[in-house]
Amino acid sequence: MLSERNAAGRPVRVGLIGAGKFGSMVLAQARKIDGYQIVGIADLDGAKARAALKRTGWNEEEYAATSLSDAHDTGRAFVTEDAGALCAFEGIDCIIEATGHPIAGTRHALAAIDGGKHIVMVNVEADVMCGPILARMARERGLVYSMAYGDQPAFICELVDWVRATGFELVSAGKGMNFQPEYRYSTPDTVWGYFGWSDEFVAKGDFNPKMYNSFTDGTKAAIEMAAVANGTGLDCPDDGLGFYPAGLHDLAQVFKPASEGGRLPTTGLVDIAASQEPDGREVFNNIRYGMFVTFKAPDAYTRDCFEQYGLLTDRSGWYGSMWRPFHLIGLETSVSVLSAVLRGEPTGTPREFRGDAVATAKADLKAGSFLDGEGGFATWAKAIPARISTAHDALPMGLAHHVKLKRDIPRDQVVRMSDVEFTEDLDVVELRRRMVREMGPKVAEAAE
Template sequence: MNLSAMLAKRTAEGRPVRIGLIGAGKFGSMILAQAQHIDGYHIVGIADLDPSKAKASLARVHWSAEQYAATSLQDAVASGATHVTDDVGALFSNDQIEVIIEATGHPIAGVRHAMAAIDAGKHVIMVNVEADVMCGPIIAERARKAGVVYSMAYGDQPAAMCELVDWVHSCGFELVSAGKGMNFCPGYRYSTPDTVWDYFDFSEEQVKSGDFNPKMYNSFTDGTKAAIEMAAVANATGLDCPFDGLAFPPSSLDDLAEVFKPASEGGRLEKNGIVDIAASREPDGRLVPNNIQYGMFVTFRAPNEYTRQCFDQYGLLTDASGWYGSMWRPFHLIGLETSVSVLSAALRGEPTGTSNRYRGDAVATAKGDFAAGDMLDGEGGFKVWAKAIPASRAVAERALPIGLAHHVKLKRDIKRDQIVTLDDVEVADDLDIHALRDEQNALLDS
């Protein structure tokens, strides 16, 4: 609660927090939109495969050309401006940069960037949840050994859920579940990049603006992003994923405590201590009134009768029994809030959520019947969606993580809704990632 005061002190001492940003897409653009308004928060360098697109993003979020005219990282440190480059390694080798924000959205690149940054002694803010859910537990283990912070990005939903979980534990309540809202119906599961805009209210002009990637938005629509984020939350909190994936029960804010408790207590969860999604639509497509589409929540139980009475006396929304309550945050502003993670890492040495165990995984699941020889196209594509399942099941079944389902060939036929396994595909490259995954399996938290 005092990050701004801590930053002001460092700024007065002439020691700004110096940052390297990898990726200037939508999330990166939101980070940049706010960075220019935080004294002592210096984006020294931006690495992007296409520097011209990064500069276009800077202009779109109202940076003047002079602000990103530094000719090198050294020039940026000296002048207070920003250098745009396609050389990501330069960010790691610059000894003035203390925090790296990984915002590419590419799972394999994200893992490699995080490991390189940690090896260089830098804190890592992992916007790239796709990379985190694939290798986050082993990356976090490396970060701990290196004495640096590996953190989820505040403003994104997983970090906000971790904050709510921490609140439950800090208050001494019994944690029952954690989740987020989402616009979802069962039929959305088979959306493709060709059909995705049918599920959004964006105008044609907005879609063409440069901020809107159809595969990315399709991963939101078909439930893949939900699986990725909820498995990451499981790894950060110790909660479980449902055995056969997220159930997406519809719920209003008023009903969270009734719905997100165990079925044995009249709720919709298979057991206590689990993650799931509050759908903002009924299975037939009707909108749930007073839904939590953009928010995050936890449900919790009173430990005794006195606390249950206090829930009622102080207006907590509870289930009919009064034993179960809910706490939520109604919105998240993703990159506009990520500075909280950067400052927490740099000034406090603390993450805003980190994958400190291997508890859940997001695994590739077929969108249709496909034949041997077909190529999978990864998250948000035409061929697979991600299912959030317990890590123990993923390991036992040799499930293919969604992050390794890009541009791989099937060795045998698969059926719709079948979990794709490592034995179903040709593993030709990315062997460093597979080796990390094998190392991560030893961290399995059963």
């Protein structure tokens, strides 16, 4: 489809917002795909964007366009600090939002919808906070709002589709990651110790401690699994993710209901396959970089086929697992763009407000102190069902930054919206509240 469009002189034209690691990986592959043009790259730091282009093999002439119109006409790319202009430019088909900033990402998505653009939402932080209503708004305009192929949530959605399209009974889905219980309270000051990195090693690299800490303390896992719940109809566990240690050979045994000898409270959940045991030992055949689904054979004949064709199953043979071992993030995101523009299909998208990632105190927090967002010192994100988070009036992790606490919050307690004072970002706060009103569990129950 792309070849035919390219032959007709109509390349798929893309705008990229955010030139960090993910954006750099997008840029690295874009030049290798005939008929796929990055028209503009928007970043608040233009020098950073140009450095990313140079680092990923672009020649200066290739990003020397003097405007978006010039880029459109010449096939070169234009570097700008104005993301809004990128979203408004008529010559762009699709926006990739890769800033990782939940507030900015939400605003960029709204601007892209207003500009008639498909959206590939790398920004899972924004997606889990407001994605269901943003996706609905996009669909109402005939646009695609998509998870990013290459990132784990999109691949999990793909595996879930596979289970349902083959007629198996979906039991659970999730991803692997490095986790131990004490990581929950990691801070930007302690995170490098969990990686085993010295101060000298860290000083030599361009490492963001808050970003790495978000992966370490389980916040990123909560955000991604809540997004998967919204895209698949699976649920988050009522008391948060279990982070059960499991390797490939044990996925089907571990990620099935406890009533069947597994570790899940019930069927139909998302969760994490930890790559380390609680005592720090490495799990054999772990899937630290992978994604998985577990499923059940509908009858004895299919169970026998599982055995005959070598599927990894639980001890009973009724439950099986399928997985993808790696994800290459931005190197694969062009698949989402092409699916949206050429097929009109997302590679995973939030269909309902079912899961939530809510701010939870890392320590005893005092009234008058400020929350510092994802990967910070104050809170970690807990993945719970939206029916629980909305009943609790829980603060989504995406809004847990630069807000002042009105009262003391003890460690491990979920922070409420009413516990904090909002003075900025009120447009996004209202969009979130609108989503709860219009798409929350009570609304879904009434519709049923």
